[in-house]
Amino acid sequence: MERIATRVTALLGTSYPIVQGGMIWVAGWKLARAVSDAGGLGLIGSGSMSPDLLREHITKLTSATDAPFGVNVPIFNRHADAFIEVCIACGVKIVFTSAGSPGKYTARLKDCGVTVVHVVPSARLAQKAAAAGCDAVVAEGTEAGGHNGFEELTSMSLWPAAVDAVPIPVIAAGGIVDGRGMAAALATGAEGVQLGTRFAVTVESSASEGYKAAAVKAAEADAKLYLRRYMPTRALVNPYVRQAMDAEAAGAATDVLDEIRGRGRARRGIFEGDAQDGEMEIGQAVGRIGDIPTAAQVVARLVSQYVETIASLNNTIGSSGVGDQQQLNRTDT
Amino acid sequence: MERIATRVTALLGTSYPIVQGGMIWVAGWKLARAVSDAGGLGLIGSGSMSPDLLREHITKLTSATDAPFGVNVPIFNRHADAFIEVCIACGVKIVFTSAGSPGKYTARLKDCGVTVVHVVPSARLAQKAAAAGCDAVVAEGTEAGGHNGFEELTSMSLWPAAVDAVPIPVIAAGGIVDGRGMAAALATGAEGVQLGTRFAVTVESSASEGYKAAAVKAAEADAKLYLRRYMPTRALVNPYVRQAMDAEAAGAATDVLDEIRGRGRARRGIFEGDAQDGEMEIGQAVGRIGDIPTAAQVVARLVSQYVETIASLNNTIGSSGVGDQQQLNRTDT
Numbered sequence: 086m087e088r089i090a091t092r093v094t095a096l097l098g099t100s101y102p103i104v105q106g107g108m109i110w111v112a113g114w115k116l117a118r119a120v121s122d123a124g125g126l127g128l129i130g131s132g133s134m135s136p137d138l139l140r141e142h143i144t145k146l147t148s149a150t151d152a153p154f155g156v157n158v159p160i161f162n163r164h165a166d167a168f169i170e171v172c173i174a175c176g177v178k179i180v181f182t183s184a185g186s187p188g189k190y191t192a193r194l195k196d197c198g199v200t201v202v203h204v205v206p207s208a209r210l211a212q213k214a215a216a217a218g219c220d221a222v223v224a225e226g227t228e229a230g231g232h233n234g235f236e237e238l239t240s241m242s243l244w245p246a247a248v249d250a251v252p253i254p255v256i257a258a259g260g261i262v263d264g265r266g267m268a269a270a271l272a273t274g275a276e277g278v279q280l281g282t283r284f285a286v287t288v289e290s291s292a293s294e295g296y297k298a299a300a301v302k303a304a305e306a307d308a309k310l311y312l313r314r315y316m317p318t319r320a321l322v323n324p325y326v327r328q329a330m331d332a333e334a335a336g337a338a339t340d341v342l343d344e345i346r347g348r349g350r351a352r353r354g355i356f357e358g359d360a361q362d363g364e365m366e367i368g369q370a371v372g373r374i375g376d377i378p379t380a381a382q383v384v385a386r387l388v389s390q391y392v393e394t395i396a397s398l399n400n401t402i403g404s405s406g407v408g409d410q411q412q413l414n415r416t417d418t
Numbered sequence: 419m420e421r422i423a424t425r426v427t428a429l430l431g432t433s434y435p436i437v438q439g440g441m442i443w444v445a446g447w448k449l450a451r452a453v454s455d456a457g458g459l460g461l462i463g464s465g466s467m468s469p470d471l472l473r474e475h476i477t478k479l480t481s482a483t484d485a486p487f488g489v490n491v492p493i494f495n496r497h498a499d500a501f502i503e504v505c506i507a508c509g510v511k512i513v514f515t516s517a518g519s520p521g522k523y524t525a526r527l528k529d530c531g532v533t534v535v536h537v538v539p540s541a542r543l544a545q546k547a548a549a550a551g552c553d554a555v556v557a558e559g560t561e562a563g564g565h566n567g568f569e570e571l572t573s574m575s576l577w578p579a580a581v582d583a584v585p586i587p588v589i590a591a592g593g594i595v596d597g598r599g600m601a602a603a604l605a606t607g608a609e610g611v612q613l614g615t616r617f618a619v620t621v622e623s624s625a626s627e628g629y630k631a632a633a634v635k636a637a638e639a640d641a642k643l644y645l646r647r648y649m650p651t652r653a654l655v656n657p658y659v660r661q662a663m664d665a666e667a668a669g670a671a672t673d674v675l676d677e678i679r680g681r682g683r684a685r686r687g688i689f690e691g692d693a694q695d696g697e698m699e700i701g702q703a704v705g706r707i708g709d710i711p712t713a714a715q716v717v718a719r720l721v722s723q724y725v726e727t728i729a730s731l732n733n734t735i736g737s738s739g740v741g742d743q744q745q746l747n748r749t750d751t
Contacts, residue, residue, distance in 0.1 A: 087736045102734075208638050208705075228572040236639040239561040239572040241593030241602065242702040246638055249706070260574030269574065269602035271734060272727050305541050305579050306569040314667060334647060336669025369575040372541075373582070394605050395731045401435075401604060402725060403420045 087392055092254040093277030096200060096220055097179060098153040100124030102277030103267070103387055104223070104256055105284040105380065107157020107181055108231065108366070109133035110355040111292045112284075114146035119289040119380035121152035124388075127380075128181055132159045133352065136167035143175040153179060155202075160185020173197045184232055187217040204258070206234025207243065208250035215251040222247060223279050226259025230282050230368035233310060233317040241273070248274030262370045264390025268398070271391075280383075282368035285355075287380045295358020296365055297377050305372030312346070315339050320354065321365040420725055425587040426610030429533060429553055430512060431486040433457035434721055435610030436600070437556070437589055438617040438713065440490020440514055441564065441699070442466035443688040444625045445617075447479035452622040452713035454485035457721075460713075461514055465492045466685065469500035476508040486512065488535075493518020506530045517565055520550040537591070539567025540576065541583035548584040555580060556612050559592025563615050563701035566643060566650040574606070581607035595703045597723025601731070604724075613716075615701035618688075620713045628691020629698055630710050638705030645679070648672050653687065654698040 088094075093102040105112065105120040107128030117127025129146065131139045139156070146154055156177050158168045161184045169190050172180050180194055183204035194201045195218055203214040204223040211222045224247035226240025227233050238246075240259040247255045256277035257270035267278045285292050286300045299321055309322045311330045320326055329345050337345075346364075354363025378386075421427075426435040438445065438453040440461030450460030462479065464472045472489070479487055489510050491501045494517045502523050505513050513527055516537035527534045528551055536547040537556040544555045557580035559573030560566050571579075573592040580588045589610040590603035600611045618625050619633045632654055642655045644663045653659055662678050670678075679697075687696025711719075 089734050091734055226572065226574065228575050237643070238639060239559065239574065239593060239702060241559065241573040241599060242561050242638070242705070245596070245598050246703075246706055260572060263578070265578050265606045266574060268605035268731065271731055272601035272605050273598045305575070306571060310570070334669060336667065369572060370579075372575070373579055392735060395728070395735065398601065398604055398728045398731065401422050401424055402728065 087388065089388065089391065091271070091276035093221060093256055096254060097126050097155075097277075099126050101384065101388055102256070102271075103384055104128065104181075104277060104279040106258065106279050106281030107131070107155070108281050108285055109351060111290050112157070113291045114142040114149065116284065116287065116289040116291065116380060117154050118146055118149045119287070120284065120384065121150050121154045123381040123384035124152075125384050126179070127152075127154045129154070129156045131156055131164075131168045132162055133356070136164050136171050139168055140171050140175060143171065143177060147175070155179030155181055155200075157181040157183060158190070159183050160189055165190070169193065173199065181223065183223075187214040187219055191217045191219055202256065205247065207236050207238055208246040210234075211247040211251045211255070215253050219253065221254045221256060221277075222251065223256045223258050224275065225279070227310060227317075228319070228369035229259035230285075230308065230319050230371075231366040233319055235314075235317055237310070237313075237317070240270075244270060244273040244275050260368065260370045262368075262373050264387045264392075265394050266370075267387050267391045268394040278387075280387075282371055283374065283383055284380060285367070286374050286377055287383055288377060289380050292355050293358030295360055296355050299358075299360050299365055300367055300371050300374055301377065303367070303371045303374075308367050308369045308371050312342060315342050318364070318366065319368060321360075321367050321371070323360055323363070323365065325350065325362045325364065420721065422721065422724065424604070424609035426554060426589055429587060430459050430488075430610075432459050434717065435589070435604075436717055436720055437461065437514075437610060437612040439591065439612050439614035440464070440488070441614050441618055442684060444623050445490070446624045447475040447482065449617065449620065449622040449624065449713060450487050451479055451482045452620070453617065453717065454483050454487045456714040456717035457485075458717050459512070460485075460487045462487070462489045464489055464497075464501045465495055466689070469497050469504050472501055473504050473508060476504065476510060480508070488512030488514055488533075490514040490516060491523070492516050493522055498523070502526065506532065514556065516556075520547040520552055524550045524552055535589065538580065540569050540571055541579040543567075544580040544584045544588070548586050552586065554587045554589055554610075555584065556589045556591050557608065558612070560643060560650075561652070561702035562592035563618075563641065563652050563704075564699040566652055568647075568650055570643070570646075570650070573603075577603060577606040577608050593701065593703045595701075595706050597720045597725075598727050599703075600720055600724045601727040611720075613720075615704055616707065616716055617713060618700070619707050619710055620716060621710060622713050625688050626691030628693055629688050632691075632693050632698055633700055633704050633707055634710065636700070636704045636707075641700050641702045641704050645675060648675050651697070651699065652701060654693075654700050654704070656693055656696075656698065658683065658695045658697065
């Protein structure tokens with residue numbers, strides 16, 4: 086396969102500027118290995134692990150591949166301090182931080198020679214990450230699954246704004262499930278992509294079969310952003326999410342929403358496959374996901390469709406009269 | 419300038435697949451002429467006009483240009499029947515319909531030889547438009563200014579879904595303000611773009627100076643989607659919009675929101691420039707608009723940046739080691 090080179094591939098040491106999101110209950114060492122071995126960057130998602138379990142996943146992944154990989158650490162997590170120290174002790178070279186201030190761990194990680202990438206929902210926070218010394222940012226639009234920014238900036242608004250706001254490379258996330266989305270992201274000036282939902286629905290994902298089946302079945306408007314004023318989260322609509330949304334619409338206070346939410350909802354939804362009462366965190370573009378391929382197949386499709394897409398774009402320029410025969414990029418993915 | 423050819427330019431007879439949204443209080447014959455003369459498709463926005471005023475604008479535009487142009491007709495408007503008949507009587511060749519069923523006027527227009535394009539917020543409604551006989555659809559993501567779909571599908575979710583759903587060409591709208599956004603849209607398989615906010619903030623736009631100044635000043639998260647469960651509308655946040663959003667958050671019923679909204683808000687905001695109590699309908703990408711160019715300058719920038727963007731995308735493929743020198747598409751627009 087052809088290579089795709091940007092500042093992101095140079096930074097991460099990968100063949101392609103493709104990152105697999107470090108999603109809770111989804112991204113263990115098996116998924117990360119599959120993505121890294123296929124030429125992307127696999128991430129272990131620490132957010133649903135204990136520090137000991139994270140160490141185990143890192144150790145297994147280190148033994149299993151020579152390709153670069155990373156770990157995602159949600160800064161608000163009660164184990165975040167321990168996660169960071171586990172990463173450093175295990176010699177992890179790349180850490181993605183999210184959901185918190187980039188000032189908290191960046192200096193410590195950089196002092197240990199770790200590449201740091203921070204996930205942001207706005208250009209303003211991209212600037213904060215750059216100022217904190219991060220090597221790159223993931224600019225994640227509100228169409229992404231899971232926890233989201235309050236600003237609700239969409240990918241098409243956010244990506245080019247982040248690119249213009251910071252000198253460091255921008256990795257685009259939110260709404261990308263194929264090579265057309267990857268080409269769109271790079272057209273806005275991003276130099277890499279991070280995909281969550283697409284990699285969550287693969288053979289190597291730790292998500293339950295129930296979660297994967299629900300994702301394949303979902304229609305275009307089924308992934309809802311809920312808890313908007315409290316803890317914005319995008320998940321598949323189901324009886325639990327509907328109950329929370331109805332309470333929100335009726336003006337429920339935070340403590341009421343907190344009680345409806347309770348604990349362990351994401352585990353129930355993603356890991357246990359409870360389609361009624363679980364929170365199945367998932368991106369808005371889930372309606373365009375129709376199969377459960379291997380992670381390597383996802384990477385290969387992304388690369389080949391990216392190349393095809395750019396060829397189609399080239400064909401739009403400089404001529405006339407071709408428009409009536411031509412239809413760009415119509416593919417079933 | 420180079421030409422850009424797709425099925426949309428073939429359908430509309432334009433040099434570029436660029437459409438100026440037919441916005442209320444913004445899009446009179448002067449703006450439409452400027453866009454059409456520059457090689458795009460200018461649209462007169464009938465929604466804020468009387469049928470007589472629409473006839474006047476069409477007559478002036480017909481005298482002023484030989485380039486193709488069109489009229490936007492909001493189907494829910496109380497004058498919609500009259501608007502359609504005025505268009506037919508005046509020999510308008512292209513009508514964009516929005517905000518209502520595509521079944522209502524498409525057959526009548528097609529019988530008179532008019533090209534019909536319908537604006538949709540979902541792939542499902544794109545299919546409905548195609549089934550009704552429309553020649554193309556505008557797929558408009560929730561980042562767009564003004565009235566929006568309840569589904570809140572973002573451009574990155576919607577555009578490729580619409581492309582895959584219908585055989586007719588898709589024109590992408592929502593979040594596009596420059597040539598990078600145009601390239602992103604065409605990468606997803608769309609064959610044209612419609613820009614609202616960018617053309618609303620031009621010399622020839624009928625919007626008030628106050629509206630244009632507010633747009634130039636706006637930051638990245640200032641354009642809010644409000645009245646989400648009643649009449650989803652994206653507008654600049656100001657004391658009026660904040661009041662309505664607070665009422666919504668507290669669970670206010672539709673009649674309460676209707677009373678807060680009252681009548682004539684869009685006129686006050688857009689046409690009269692009332693930054694306190696008016697509804698300044700505007701897209702989320704307004705934070706990336708920093709000047710008030712002519713419409714022809716907007717078109718020229720779109721085309722040149724589109725061509726540059728595709729050149730940058732070509733440079734990502736097939737080589738390695740260039741990533742550390744290269745930074746895609748970083749431009750100030």
